[in-house]
Amino acid sequence: MWAFIKHDLEANSLVTAFAVVGVIMWVSMVLSKRLTYGRIHGSAFAIVIGLVLAWVGGTMTGGQKGLADLSLFSGIGLMGGAMLRDFAIVATAFEVQATEARKAGLIGAVALLLGTVLPFIFGASVAWAFGYRDAVSMTTIGAGAVTYIVGPVTGAAIGASSAVIALSIATGLIKAILVMVCTPMAARWMGLDNPRSAMVFGGLAGTVSGVTAGLAATDRRLVPYGALTATFHTGLGCLLGPSVLYFIVRGIMGA
Template sequence: MLDVIIKGLEHNGLITAFAFVGVIMWVSVVLSRRLTFGRVHGSAIAIVIGLVLAWVGGTLTGGQKGLADLALFSGIGLMGGAMLRDFAIVATAFEVQATEARKAGMVGALALVLGTLLPFIVGACVAWAFGYRDAVSISTIGAGAVTYIVGPVTGAAIGASSEVVALSIATGLIKAILVMVCTPFAARWMGLDNPRSAMVFGGLAGTVSGVTAGLAATDRRLVPYGALTATFHTGLGCLLGPSLLYFVVRGLVGG
C-alpha cells in the first residue's frame, strides 16, 4: 500500500510539490504565531526551513538541486523554477490601483535608481575588501547585492566563474532574508502605512521576495505596491549590471 502511494506521489510530482510546500507554509505560520507572536513572518521561517531541506536533500543525494534530486520531490524543481516564480510576481501587479501607483511619481523613480546603485556599490566594496580585484567578480558580487536574480544574470553575461556567481546568489539571499525579518520591526519608523511609501520602499529594498514577505507581515494591502516597484528594480538591475555598471567598474579597476 505504501509503495502504491509513493509511486502515485512520484508520478504527480507538481501536485506533490504544492502539497508539500503547503504543509511547510502551515508549519511556518504556526511557528510564527506561537514563537514570535507574528513579528517574524511565516514566509521568512519557511525560507529558512526550505534552505535546510535543500541542504539535507543535496547531502543525501550528492546532487545539485536539493530535494528535487529525490524522485518523490522532483516536482519542486518545476514549482520553484523561473516559470511559476515569474507568474506569481506578475500576478501581484493586477491588484495595483493605477491612481495609487501614480502617486509615487519621481520619488518612486528615484528610489528605483538609488535602490539599484547603492547596493551595487556596497556589494562591490565588500568584494574588494575580500580580495577580489577583477572587474568581472566585483561586478557580479555587486549585482548580487542588488538581488539574487541580478547577480547570476550579470555573472552569466560577463563570464564570471560559478564560484563567484554562487557568492552573488548568497549575497542576494542574505539581503532578502534581512528585508523579510526587519521590515515589520522598522515599518512604523519608515512610515510604511500607505501605497506610496510601500512603492518607495519596494524600489529601495529591491528584493521581491523580501519586500513581499516583509510587507505581508506589516500590512497585506501594501504587498502589490511594494512588489510592483521591486519587480521593476530587478529588471533595471538586470539591464544595468552587465552593461553600464560593469563598464564603470572595469574603468575603475581595469580588466
C-alpha cells in the same frame, strides 16, 4: 502500500511539490505565531526551512538541485523554476490601482535607481575587501546585493565562475531575509502606512520576496504596491548589471 503511494507522488510530481510547499508554509506560519507572535513573518521561517531541505537533498544525492534531486520531490524543480516564479511576481501587480501607482511619481523613479546603485556599490566593495579584484567577480557579487536574481543573471552574462555566482545568490538571500525580518519592526519609523511609501520602499529595498513578506507582516494591503516597484527593480538590475555597471567597474579596476 508505501511503494504504491510513492509511485503516485512521483507520477504527479508538481502536485506533490505544491503539497510539500503548503505543509512548509503551514509549519512556518505556526512557528511565526508561536515563537515570535507574528513579528517575524512566516516567509522568513519558510526560507530557512527551504535552505535546510535543499542542503539535506544535496547531501543525500550529491546533486546540484537540492531536494529536487530526489525523485519523490522532482516537481519542486519545476515549481521553483523561472516560469512559475515570474508568473507569481507578475500576478501581484494585478491588485495595484493605477491612480495610486502614479502617486509615486519622480520619487519612485529615484528610489528605483538608488535601490539598484547603492546595494551594488556596497556588494562590490565587500567583494573587493575579501580579495576579489577582477571586474567580473566584483560586478557579480555586487549585483547579488541588488537581488539574488540579478546576481546570477549578471554573472552568467559576463562569464563569472559558478563559485562567484553562488556567492552572489547567498548575498541576495541574506538581504531578502534581513528585509523581511526588519520591515515590520521599522515600518512605523519609515512611515509604511500608504501605497506611495510602500512603492518607494519597494524600489529602495528591491528584493521582491523580502519586500512582499515584510509588507505582508506590516499591512497586507500594501503588498501589491511594494511588489510592483520591487519587480521593476529586479528588471532594472538585470539590465544595468551586465552592461553599465560592469563597464564602470571594469573601467575602475582595469580588468
